[in-house]
Amino acid sequence: MNVPQSFTVGIVGARGYTGTELIRLLAAHPHIELAFVSSRELAGQRVADHNDAYQGELRYESLDADAVAAKGVDAVVLALPNGKAEPFVAALDAAKPDTVIVDLSADYRFDNSWYYGLPELTRNRYDGQKRISNPGCYATAMQLAIAPLLSQLAGPPTCFGVSGWSGAGTTPSDKNNPELLRDNLMPYALTNHVHEREVATQLGVPVEFMPHVAPHFRGITMTVNLWLQQPLKREEIVALYEQRYAGEPLVEVVDEAPWVSRIAGTHGVQIGGFTMAPGNKRVVVVATIDNLLKGAATQALQNLNRALGLDELTAIPH
Ligand SMILES: NC(=O)c1ccc[n+]([C@@H]2O[C@H](COP(=O)([O-])OP(=O)(O)OC[C@H]3O[C@@H](n4cnc5c(N)ncnc54)[C@H](OP(=O)(O)O)[C@@H]3O)[C@@H](O)[C@H]2O)c1
Structure with missing residues (x-):
């Protein structure tokens, strides 16, 4: 498979427990560059000061839906509480519809137009979808x-x-x-x-x-x-x-x-x-x-890897 060296990924809701685990996983990923992480509470603070797995200069930013869409990244992970995903999805749909979105909330788990990503049971249904709902x-x-x-x-x-x-x-x-x-x-x-x-x-x-x-x-x-x-x-x-x-x-x-x-x-x-x-x-x-891992961040990374054309287990210790 011919894959580019690196993909850009942003995390919305990166202060939370699942976002924190995802930063940890992506920090060690050979083909993913963490392009932005959003948090209102930690805006302006260095990620490296909150997450010992991350060593770069990235800082948390407070980003609304349009600001997230304007980042123009390859993939966005939504790690927000239930009921908050819709404005981010709408902004990405409008600005850059080919962005891969992995949503950790329950908001799209009952929506048949989204792929439900529990790889061990559903990967034969994956057909290039860019909208991926991560299971509970x-x-x-x-x-x-x-x-x-x-x-x-x-x-x-x-x-x-x-x-x-x-x-x-x-x-x-x-x-x-x-x-x-x-x-x-x-x-x-x-x-x-x-x-x-x-x-x-x-x-x-x-x-x-x-x-x-x-x-x-x-x-x-x-x-x-x-x-x-x-x-x-x-x-x-x-x-x-x-x-x-x-x-x-x-x-x-x-x-x-x-x-x-x-x-x-x-x-x-x-x-x-x-x-x-x-x-x-x-x-x-x-x-x-x-x-927080196979129940959230690890599974999100399996889905992200697959959607970006990478081996599903890239950067997942196993
Ligand atoms: N915890 C788990 O075990 C687990 C497992 C599977 C799935 N999930 C699902 O994953 C999602 C995240 O869970 P979590 O446990 O990581 O949640 P969390 O620890 O409560 O974190 C929520 C994150 O969302 C941000 N946030 C909250 N309200 C927001 C709003 N109105 N607009 C923008 N950002 C907002 C918070 O940061 P700021 O307030 O700083 O902006 C924080 O970064 C949830 O939908 C949850 O159901 C959780």
């Missing part, structure tokens, strides 16, 4: 945990999710308040969470998802209960997962139930546990994922 963190874990058994399901999978509090972003709330989370587990949005609807839409089956926030900073444990149409032996189920994810460096099928403490700060997902109920028509599977 819990939603990534659920889909990867369910997909190998999708055709065998006898009913909605039940998904019990526990996230570190970085999943709630930097805007102060109960869900990212370490004081309220100390010695605590905080259930919330127990039906109809946006990721429940996202997974049901993407997989085409209903799912039941019950999220919780825990006192750790990063990483999700997703425990999924799956009812099967026909009895299956444990080794048959493990083989289905191993076959499905063979050749996927970011998905590791493990024997025992994975621990979130072991994947925090890493780029992949671990899926394991595979515990049969008596009768072999019910299995419980556990997936762990770093919500």
